[in-house]
Amino acid sequence: MTLRSGGSRASVTLEARTADTRTVTNRAARESSSGTGPGRPAVHSLAGRAAGLVGFAIYALVLTASAATLYAAEGLRIVPLVRDDSVLVSFELTDGYTEAVRDAVKSGLKTTFTYTVELRQDVPAWVDRTIATSIVTISVQYDNLTRRATLVRTVDAHVDSTETTEDDAVIRQWMTRFQKMPLFRTAELEQNREYYVRVGATARPTNGSMLWPWGSGISGITKFTFLR
Numbered sequence: 001m002t003l004r005s006g007g008s009r010a011s012v013t014l015e016a017r018t019a020d021t022r023t024v025t026n027r028a029a030r031e032s033s034s035g036t037g038p039g040r041p042a043v044h045s046l047a048g049r050a051a052g053l054v055g056f057a058i059y060a061l062v063l064t065a066s067a068a069t070l071y072a073a074e075g076l077r078i079v080p081l082v083r084d085d086s087v088l089v090s091f092e093l094t095d096g097y098t099e100a101v102r103d104a105v106k107s108g109l110k111t112t113f114t115y116t117v118e119l120r121q122d123v124p125a126w127v128d129r130t131i132a133t134s135i136v137t138i139s140v141q142y143d144n145l146t147r148r149a150t151l152v153r154t155v156d157a158h159v160d161s162t163e164t165t166e167d168d169a170v171i172r173q174w175m176t177r178f179q180k181m182p183l184f185r186t187a188e189l190e191q192n193r194e195y196y197v198r199v200g201a202t203a204r205p206t207n208g209s210m211l212w213p214w215g216s217g218i219s220g221i222t223k224f225t226f227l228r
Helices: 001-035 040-075 099-106 168-176
Strands: 077-084 086-093 111-121 129-143 148-155 158-165 177-185 193-204 218-226
Touching: 001 077, 040 086, 077 193, 099 111, 099 129, 099 158, 099 168, 111 148, 111 168, 111 177, 111 218, 129 177, 148 168, 158 168, 168 177
Parallel strands: none
Antiparallel strands: 077 086, 086 177, 111 129, 111 193, 129 148, 148 158, 193 218
16 A cells, blocks of 8 residues: 555656646747747847946946046046147146135135146047156145235246235235146147146145145146147
């Protein structure tokens, strides 16, 4: 009896497995004919999903890089202009003269903005070459007795101009805006080559965020092509 019972159970189990196998086989055939089964169409589907994920990752990377560039452009506006034998550089530190900076200046604390301006050559698949560098420094010293500020601008350690004023708008313009400064010569530039001007700005003193809302500084670039 036990043997027949076991044989009966084995028979039922075998029939069940056979039915399951037929069901799986029929399902696979239907999915294969409809293009959604585990055959070659599934491979194409998997490849499509992988390509989509890679494309999304690249898009996210480009979007991040674009955001960083946009942030630099918003902080510094740079316009290079080739005229005769010079590269004229205009740049503006937007929102650089903050209320915190103004209060520090009016307290009598000597405040200095330093701009490092670099002319570089764009070298594909290699390190970009620095053609020339110029340092522009603006210092302001406010006298609480006369209520006037003395402004001094130096270019490469040489005094370029000075002014005394009690107008806060003049102080702001001196500290943050520069128009067509002849900082570089075109003698070392090659025709039909791409270059760019990079401007980095820092401030002294650097006591926390009181003077410099951008931390250790800010920088931006603008490209141009030298044509002759």
